[in-house]
Amino acid sequence: MKAPSLNIFKRKQEMATAPDIEAATLRSDRFRLQRENEWRRLEEILDRLESGRLRKLSDDDVLALPALYRMAASSLAVARETSLDASTLGYLETLVQRAWFQVYGPRQGLTSWMRKFFGGQLSQSIREIWLDICVALFVMIMGTITGWILVSRNVEWYYSLVPTQFTDTRVPGASREILLESLKVEDSAQGMSAFAAQLFSNNAGVAILAFALGFAFGIPSLMLLVHNMAVLGAMMWLYASVGLHWEFAAWLSVHGTTELFAILLAGAAGMHIGRKMAFPGKKSIMAAAAKGGQRAAQVMIGVVTMLIFAAVLEAFPRQLAGTEARAIIGVFMLLFWLAYFFGYGLGRKRPAS
Amino acid sequence: MSRSSSNPAKIRERLAKRQRTLVTPEGVALPLTIASRSARAGALLLDFTILSVTTTVLTLLLIWIASGTVVETELTELPGSTEFLFVVWSLMWFIAWNGYFIFFEMGPRGATPGKRAVGIRVASRAGDRLTPEAVVARNLLRDVELFLPLVFLLTAPSGEAGLAGWAAMLWFLVFLLFPFFNKDAMRAGDLIAGTWVLEVPKTRLDHAISTGGAAAHGSSQLTGAAYRFGDEELAVYGEYELQTLERVLRDGRPEAIEAVAETICRKIGWNPGSGDERAFLEAFYAQLRAKLESDMRFGKRKVDKFA
Numbered sequence: 001m002k003a004p005s006l007n008i009f010k011r012k013q014e015m016a017t018a019p020d021i022e023a024a025t026l027r028s029d030r031f032r033l034q035r036e037n038e039w040r041r042l043e044e045i046l047d048r049l050e051s052g053r054l055r056k057l058s059d060d061d062v063l064a065l066p067a068l069y070r071m072a073a074s075s076l077a078v079a080r081e082t083s084l085d086a087s088t089l090g091y092l093e094t095l096v097q098r099a100w101f102q103v104y105g106p107r108q109g110l111t112s113w114m115r116k117f118f119g120g121q122l123s124q125s126i127r128e129i130w131l132d133i134c135v136a137l138f139v140m141i142m143g144t145i146t147g148w149i150l151v152s153r154n155v156e157w158y159y160s161l162v163p164t165q166f167t168d169t170r171v172p173g174a175s176r177e178i179l180l181e182s183l184k185v186e187d188s189a190q191g192m193s194a195f196a197a198q199l200f201s202n203n204a205g206v207a208i209l210a211f212a213l214g215f216a217f218g219i220p221s222l223m224l225l226v227h228n229m230a231v232l233g234a235m236m237w238l239y240a241s242v243g244l245h246w247e248f249a250a251w252l253s254v255h256g257t258t259e260l261f262a263i264l265l266a267g268a269a270g271m272h273i274g275r276k277m278a279f280p281g282k283k284s285i286m287a288a289a290a291k292g293g294q295r296a297a298q299v300m301i302g303v304v305t306m307l308i309f310a311a312v313l314e315a316f317p318r319q320l321a322g323t324e325a326r327a328i329i330g331v332f333m334l335l336f337w338l339a340y341f342f343g344y345g346l347g348r349k350r351p352a353s
Numbered sequence: 354m355s356r357s358s359s360n361p362a363k364i365r366e367r368l369a370k371r372q373r374t375l376v377t378p379e380g381v382a383l384p385l386t387i388a389s390r391s392a393r394a395g396a397l398l399l400d401f402t403i404l405s406v407t408t409t410v411l412t413l414l415l416i417w418i419a420s421g422t423v424v425e426t427e428l429t430e431l432p433g434s435t436e437f438l439f440v441v442w443s444l445m446w447f448i449a450w451n452g453y454f455i456f457f458e459m460g461p462r463g464a465t466p467g468k469r470a471v472g473i474r475v476a477s478r479a480g481d482r483l484t485p486e487a488v489v490a491r492n493l494l495r496d497v498e499l500f501l502p503l504v505f506l507l508t509a510p511s512g513e514a515g516l517a518g519w520a521a522m523l524w525f526l527v528f529l530l531f532p533f534f535n536k537d538a539m540r541a542g543d544l545i546a547g548t549w550v551l552e553v554p555k556t557r558l559d560h561a562i563s564t565g566g567a568a569a570h571g572s573s574q575l576t577g578a579a580y581r582f583g584d585e586e587l588a589v590y591g592e593y594e595l596q597t598l599e600r601v602l603r604d605g606r607p608e609a610i611e612a613v614a615e616t617i618c619r620k621i622g623w624n625p626g627s628g629d630e631r632a633f634l635e636a637f638y639a640q641l642r643a644k645l646e647s648d649m650r651f652g653k654r655k656v657d658k659f660a
Contacts, residue, residue: 025639026646027646028642028646032561040558052460070379073377073379077380081649085561087556088561091559094554094555097375097383100383101474104378197444208451212494212496212497273545286478286547287547289544290544291547293544297489297493
């Protein structure tokens with residue numbers, strides 16, 4: 001490789017005060033004084049890069065950075081063998097380390113990262129944890145069935161399954177009218193955006209916890225999924241017992257297809273890390289955990305995005321739309337997520353990282 | 354001070370525990386230092402302080418704005434403007450507590466303001482670049498590692514949760530204390546993200562000692578005395594002592610300079626009198642370094658006086 005032309009440094013050398021190279025009695029100090037200006041210029045560029053003032057950097061400086069970095073690295077290698085000046089050695093080590101972080105850390109802008117992320121990386125990561133998704137889905141379905149069966153055998157189970165704040169008017173034995181009332185359509189959007197924001201913060205927090213617990217606990221976090229779905233199963237039984245299953249399903253599905261899907265993914269992502277650590281394959285456990293963790297993190301960004309959708313759907317269409325519209329929206333959202341996660345960019349290969 | 358703690362070899366060994374080496378693609382070995390656990394705890398406290406103060410101020414600000422927007426007192430329902438502020442407020446909490454760490458660690462410094470203040474940063478363990486995914490992954494586990502253990506630490510001893518509470522506390526303590534059980538001081542989040550936290554020392558380039566004073570001229574400007582040391586006089590010390598002497602000269606504290614000059618004189622059997630210690634030390638430093646460096650060029654290294 002041809003070394004970059006040195007005349008780009010000329011401007012800076014004139015500006016800095018010329019060090020008294022001849023005055024230095026030590027050879028190693030002369031070595032240092034000859035190169036000092038380049039080191040200082042590199043330091044100045046790094047200062048500006050680290051403070052994020054990328055725009056103030058001239059083209060000259062950007063082009064010079066790799067050359068200056070290599071020069072500092074070779075200075076360090078030479079100084080280690082010839083100089084005992086601890087201050088210079090320490091300075092060079094820090095300088096080369098800082099430059100290394102900048103030179104070998106090609107950052108992407110947020111927009112280009114987002115484009116890549118939503119343009120295939122997210123779907124790819126979700127497809128890669130399919131096994132964990134299947135396990136979590138199985139657990140969730142079993143949980144719902146368990147809840148249903150428990151309550152249908154013995155109504156007392158309803159009270160121990162469903163938390164008290166849920167049980168306003170929706171208790172076993174309530175009349176069809178009361179239950180229908182709880183699914184009614186609101187007539188104005190008053191207060192709905194506040195409701196949506198609250199829902200989002202709460203649900204996103206829960207999803208992050210489900211993920212973290214999935215990593216920390218593995219099997220017990222599956223029990224958490226089972227319990228939550230058992231509550232759902234119990235409520236389904238309640239509405240079905242008065243012949244409102246269709247209305248309840250529509251009421252639930254409008255945001256539920258998105259929200260339950262998101263929680264499913266969060267649980268699966270947490271489980272994925274645990275599984276990768278337990279069965280690392282040919283990689284070391286640490287490498288497998290890191291790979292699984294980064295994949296799971298991508299899924300979690302997707303989960304939080306889904307929960308934003310879910311909150312908006314829960315606050316507006318669920319409260320304002322009629323039964324048919326609710327069902328249509330719910331089914332459409334489910335199909336949309338399925339197509340996006342499992343169909344989008346299927347033929348493309350993941351770019352080698 | 355016991356002998357073991359002042360022995361240079363022991364000191365080096367202690368420092369080496371946190372030292373790791375990164376070989377750059379140019380083949381230069383770069384020393385990395387794992388950030389100490391106390392530095393990280395300090396950074397976390399700083400970050401939490403910043404976060405709490407900011408969110409509290411913003412909350413108060415929003416309340417103040419909201420109180421200003423209420424014009425019609427007869428309204429039974431929430432006015433639209435208050436509702437909007439409420440939305441802003443709910444989202445602010447979520448974004449502040451979850452986004453703060455992620456946002457700053459994705460930046461060019463790879464550190465939150467707290468980490469920056471104590472001089473540490475997040476880096477990839479494999480030596481490649483720090484990806485946004487890694488930053489997100491390491492920050493998602495904070496609840497399990499910090500808040501849940503603290504909750505259980507407070508509730509379990511009360512006995513309300515019974516045996517299960519104790520079991521949960523022990524299990525969560527594993528995550529809280531995770532950094533103490535591995536040599537890289539990784540927390541669980543670091544483990545699953547493939548990251549670690551390193552020190553980023555900020556060092557300025559100091560002046561070259563040999564360009565001025567007695568180090569350059571070989572004689573004192575104060576008294577005109579010329580200090581010339583023989584080979585056997587310079588042979589008593591090694592690189593470790595040379596660099597200690599360098600530190601003393603750069604710090605320039607008169608009492609330290611006097612004490613060091615006296616020690617060296619006793620060791621080499623000189624009696625130059627007092628008042629000109631700095632020039633003496635500068636000359637000694639320059640000549641010792643010249644000797645050690647010329648030996649170095651021939652592949653002979655003397656690590657310390659015991660070598």
